Amino acid sequence: MTADASPQPTSPLLPRAARVFVAGHRGLVGSAVARRLAADGHEVVTRGREQLDLRDAARTEAFLCDVRPDAVVLAAARVGGIMANSTSPVQFLEDNLRIQLGVIAGAYAAGVPRLLFLGSSCIYPKLAEQPIREEALLTGPLEPTNEAYAIAKIAGITQVQSYRRQYGAAYISAMPTNLYGPGDNFDLATSHVLPALIRRFHEARESGAPRVVLWGTGTPRREFLHVDDVAAACALLLERYDGDAPVNIGCGEDLPISELASLVREVTDYRGEIAWDTGKPDGTPRKLLDVSRLTGLGFKPAVPLRDGIAATYAWWRSRPTP
Numbered sequence: 516m517t518a519d520a521s522p523q524p525t526s527p528l529l530p531r532a533a534r535v536f537v538a539g540h541r542g543l544v545g546s547a548v549a550r551r552l553a554a555d556g557h558e559v560v561t562r563g564r565e566q567l568d569l570r571d572a573a574r575t576e577a578f579l580c581d582v583r584p585d586a587v588v589l590a591a592a593r594v595g596g597i598m599a600n601s602t603s604p605v606q607f608l609e610d611n612l613r614i615q616l617g618v619i620a621g622a623y624a625a626g627v628p629r630l631l632f633l634g635s636s637c638i639y640p641k642l643a644e645q646p647i648r649e650e651a652l653l654t655g656p657l658e659p660t661n662e663a664y665a666i667a668k669i670a671g672i673t674q675v676q677s678y679r680r681q682y683g684a685a686y687i688s689a690m691p692t693n694l695y696g697p698g699d700n701f702d703l704a705t706s707h708v709l710p711a712l713i714r715r716f717h718e719a720r721e722s723g724a725p726r727v728v729l730w731g732t733g734t735p736r737r738e739f740l741h742v743d744d745v746a747a748a749c750a751l752l753l754e755r756y757d758g759d760a761p762v763n764i765g766c767g768e769d770l771p772i773s774e775l776a777s778l779v780r781e782v783t784d785y786r787g788e789i790a791w792d793t794g795k796p797d798g799t800p801r802k803l804l805d806v807s808r809l810t811g812l813g814f815k816p817a818v819p820l821r822d823g824i825a826a827t828y829a830w831w832r833s834r835p836t837p
């Protein structure tokens with residue numbers, strides 16, 4: 516098995532009306548993947564965290580042996596923005612290692628023939644050449660604000676590759692860029708930037724605040740992909756990709772956080788100023804993914820950033836208040 520993409524099969528790798536266990540089905544990505552797979556005619560199997568804590572490897576293996584799905588999508592993880600990653604590296608390392616160990620090993624023990632593991636674009640070196648090709652993995656030092664999370668995700672990629680190389684399992688990995696959409700986390704202490712900006716501008720407009728203070732310098736660049744697009748990419752990979760190398764998932768375009776802020780300010784109709792708290796971390800300066808491997812399989816993102824932000828804002832505003 517080489518590190519390059521394998522030739523693509525002509526027949527689907529996922530049977531029609533497959534039973535797919537979506538781990539993390541209540542999360543941003545897992546919920547979108549579950550919707551997409553159900554719409555494609557698959558049977559989606561789920562378990563809430565209160566029924567099955569995926570850090571418990573023995574219970575996870577017993578569940579998978581009992582259910583015996585045709586495929587597993589591993590979208591359960593400890594996930595968060597730059598501040599949560601910086602302040603809780605122990606949980607980001609240990610929870611993710613434990614979830615991955617239990618789900619991937621449990622799937623193989625249960626004879627599950629197909630598995631998709633989701634990593635993240637933060638696995639690549641902080642100063643990787645842009646756009647970042649999959650081959651950049653393990654070629655340089657990582658971004659310190661999310662090193663623990665990145666190392667857990669890199670271990671997941673190696674675990675998946677090891678099951679392929681040693682046992683011939685059709686297990687694959689995908690590395691999404693920064694994601695957003697309905698179902699995102701809007702808690703300002705733990706969220707990613709996009710929901711944080713929506714909430715900050717909305718609340719400033721409602722309260723009449725003259726300025727909104729954002730983190731860092733506004734100069735870092737980020738690429739944003741709507742969850743419906745990432746779900747479409749996951750479905751495509753499950754059906755068409757069976758290679759050793761991880762596959763980047765992105766839209767191929769990025770923008771500075773300062774421009775993103777201007778866009779969100781417009782969408783939320785906030786008329787005040789934007790200020791920057793440069794005491795807060797910037798994180799990696801840029802992480803634009805090279806998505807040629809994915810587009811070569813036929814992927815094309817469908818949701819323009821402005822439309823996606825407007826839809827996410829509408830979703831958040833219409834949520835039931837606790």
Ligand SMILES: NC(=O)C1=CN([C@@H]2O[C@H](COP(=O)(O)OP(=O)(O)OC[C@H]3O[C@@H](n4cnc5c(N)ncnc54)[C@H](OP(=O)(O)O)[C@@H]3O)[C@@H](O)[C@H]2O)C=CC1
Binds near residue numbers: 568591633
């Ligand atoms: N969001 C992003 O910008 C990006 C995400 N990704 C990757 O996509 C995947 C999904 O992320 P996302 O949807 O954003 O994250 P969310 O935090 O929205 O969802 C994570 C899900 O995992 C579940 N989960 C976490 N821990 C456990 C556990 N111990 N046992 C059972 N379930 C658990 C959560 O359950 P509960 O609902 O009970 O909390 C939740 O449903 C992750 O692998 C992440 O690394 C990659 C790149 C960017």
Ligand SMILES: C[C@H]1O[C@H](OP(=O)(O)OP(=O)(O)OC[C@H]2O[C@@H](n3cnc4c(=O)[nH]c(N)nc43)[C@H](O)[C@@H]2O)[C@@H](O)[C@@H](O)C1=O
Binds near residue numbers: 712
């Ligand atoms: C998906 C990805 O997500 C994380 O990496 P990140 O892209 O750096 O994360 P972020 O979305 O939190 O920030 C992006 C940029 O935006 C700036 N920023 C401004 N104002 C706010 C703000 O109010 N909140 C947040 N969170 N960021 C803000 C912030 O300072 C930074 O420059 C990792 O978890 C990593 O592990 C990972 O995989």
